Amino acid sequence: MESVPKNIFGFIQPKIAIFTTPNSDFNVLFNLLPNGFRHDDHKFEWSRAEFKEWALNICKEYPNYRVAFLGVGKAPPDKKKIGHVSQIAIFARCDILHIPLAEALHATDASFDCNPDPDVQYKEIFAVDFPVNIDERSKEEKILHEARYQMDRCRRIERYFNRDLRMYQVPLTVLEDYIKYLNATMEELIAVLKANNIEVSEDYILLPEYDEDDLSYRQYDDYYDDSCGYFGGEVENDDELGACGGRSYAKDDVTYDSEENWD
Template sequence: MFSYKLPDGGLRTCCYINAEGGIKFDPPVYEQRYTTAVRILEDSRWGQKFKKVVDFGCADMRLLPLLRRVKGIEHILEVDVDENILRSNKLRAEPLVSDYLMRRENPLRVELLKGSIDASVEQLLNVDAVVALEIIEHLYPKTLENVPKNIFGFMQPKIAIFSTPNSEFNVLFQPLLANGFRHDDHKFEWTRAEFRDWARTICQQYPNYSVAFLGVGDAPPDNKSIGNVSQIAIFARHDLLGRRLVEPLRSEVPVDCNADADVQYKEIFAVDFPFNVDERSKEKKILDEARYQIDRCRRIDRYFNRDLGVYQVPLTVMDTYIETLGASTEELLDVLKDNDIEVKGDYIILPEYDEDDLSYRHYDDCYDDEYGLWNDAGCDNDDELGACGGHSLANDDVTYESEENWD
């Protein structure tokens, strides 16, 4: 096992009994599950991004809009056994108008696939992360038995997130359905101990993995002992935790997997999202970002040293922006030096005015007293005035009251 807590203090939620005696969750439990899964994938503790993610039992794909906004994800597989529900919710997978207006920095491919969670197919190779929320309780025993073989034996993802109902919470859901469960398609509902036993058995069978447990949907204050309404297991491969792998990762399908070379998931829909291809060199990206920040800082009073008549911008101002480019302070300094941007100690030194910035020109250089017009600096006659892009006054009929001057 390993210890895990959601970053930034976890979720802010509440649970209460309404006037009719029903239990209510705020936000709804399904939102808490989705948000928790996304925050686990985004957690910086892993030290890396997950590029290829599969969402098993995706149903109407309500998790997808959140998944596709997780930085680093470039390939999402939405998998469900119900072809009709995939087709009827296909619009959720299509790019929005905003995706074309504000293009992604990285590629993203989304595929809707009809298939079972226990089928070891080629489309599942090289998956980094598995999300399987509220699906295992819907599986028949044989399918459930094959799930660990497929995921931890065949796929071997870096991380896998499972959730399932906590049956101890059912005392607050009386009466239950005729099958004794919360949903008419549930084949079982486990206590916390049963879920933990299942997860720990997986880690014994596949020793490259360790597991941590969470829950979403808190019980009311006077029922805390029953745990959360939904329980979560996070399986992390040891190399993701900075530990040595017990066994080498397999490059071939293990014999105990439910695999068939001729079996593939049925593709219902696939789409590639628009994205920008940035062909700038790393040095050019650093320079462009530095110049943008320099221009911004020249308009911030606290950086201006009035005694010296210059802006002194701390190099630390650039840290966050440069890190997003995967660059170091040393690389930044080299780029600044190569482009004649002055650095003294821990500060970038900027002149009070940028000669290329028209907003900083002195009024004395820009105002023509004779004609009463603003003009480019250095133009002192009619010919120069026209050449510099100023206003020609060859027509004596032009006045300030002329409609043409209200520009």
Template sequence: MFSFDLPTVQVPTCHLSLEGDIRFDPPIYEQRYATVIQVLEHPDFESKLKKIVEFGCSEMRLLWLLRRTKGIEHIVEVDVDEETLLMYKNRAAPIVSDHIVSRETPLRIEVFKGSIDVSSEYLKNTDAVIGIEIIEHLYPEVLENVPYNVFGFIQPKIALFSTPNSDFNVLFRPLPNGFRHYDHKFEWSQQQFKDWALNICERFPNYRVAIFGVGEAPQDSPELGPVSQFALFVRNDVYGLPLTTDIEDVPADLNPDTAYKEIYAVDFPMRHDDRTLDQKIWDEASFFINQYRTFEMYHNTERLIYQIPFDKILEAIEPVSNSADDLRRVLLENDQVIEDGFVVVPEDDPNRMQGRWSGDSDSNYDDYDYYDRDQDDDDNNVSNGNCHNNDEENAAAEHEEEECWD
């Protein structure tokens, strides 16, 4: 085992409702989703996780976050319930803002009917496997085969599983089956989950595991542990450690009765930007300089000029470059005046600077569209709201209510 640190919430998220039931704020399913994204974006895995497979994706609610996670270029959503996948497959499709503001990197999303214990060519070259609250829904024979598929066939760089912690159940009013959900086949204590994870590492020694959780128990019952427990398996070479066995290309299961069935696949719009770095810096800088020319605070009425702080422009172009030397060089090459830490622009400049906003014919960025970064999230929110019909919204509301404690 190894220790894996994630940012922790400093305020209690567990409380009692008016009816005396345990509730979490934010809801525990949101905390699980946030934990997944924190793991994928962790500095230890930066630029290493391109292809993600999510098993048990169901309504594909996590996909909304995965598709916006930096560095991910290929997402495979897998579930055994074809009817549910058909109902929610549109959640994998690009929304309006994906067409207005094209990505700078590729993204392909594929949705398959398939089982977590069955190998498939579609699962090869996967960097991260995600299984959130799925193993407790599996029958014993399926659960037994999961490690062989995930760690023997797929052999990802990381694998992340979560499952309910049965130690916590003393605070719940269980269903008649004794579990938190009618479809659960079992629920494990903290020790049982730890034993399962360590057993996998013994059988597949290329992996180490870290165990943590979300939804901490009330302060007077810390021994109960978190309501939902996670196991993060990391392949040794990710941390620069030697592999015990070589990574081999294992043949996939060719049984037609269990073969994966494609439900939906899409490649997202992508911006093709062939500009040099200097062109990008100039296009960004010229846009913001022209924008700041409208700010009275930068207007020097005595000299009839605008004095725009150099550091302000450097901050504005940070998504392209944070090099002050490069910015200064590019500005000077484009006949801009820099004095005492300011870019000096005449009040009435008949040769307004050419940049991406004006369609400068000297720059090779015809496919590069400017957008207001501050407006992007609002556009996405509006688009997201228009993507669901009333039936989907009602189903989502029921799902959220169920997941508040599952």
């Protein structure tokens, strides 16, 4: 750990360096492990004061840098004083902040000639071809496997479930982006689905309420809110869900100080 500042700020001298660490002040909200930390692979955890002291000492030793502090993971409203779950220090080199460098950047042993002598010849010493994960599936198999994977995901999303028909209606367009990387067309997708006895009606894939080997029967009816149109705890805002329910994160999930707050 002691060598990190020297290697990063003294040798590499990047324009930006980002460090994150758990905020030990936040641990009052956790049941700690026998090692005293929140995770068994942690060797140490810093309080906000310790992290800030470490970062500011780097700026003193390497005056070409300024640092700003951010946080991710808000504390409960009554615990705001403990900060965030994780703390972040962003170091920026002064020249990208339009601040004169305190010291000239020095060349390192890593400098190299970008224009080598064209007459220099290199001898191949050893070569290895790693035939890892050779995909020998046919195009139809790739389409089918991708479609089944995405359909399984969609069967976990309530908005695709038709309560009157007791089946899922998944728009074909949901799968469109996922088959594009296979260079497959919608016509090929539909042909593969029908060839494998997957029902397609107009612009929808029709899926049963549960598969024969699916032991997880739907038992959500008691939780359905007809007035709101959603199941308890279910998010129905498409802006918060990806094509098949993958959750996206808004900027509000990350908090940060003013861009001008460079210590």
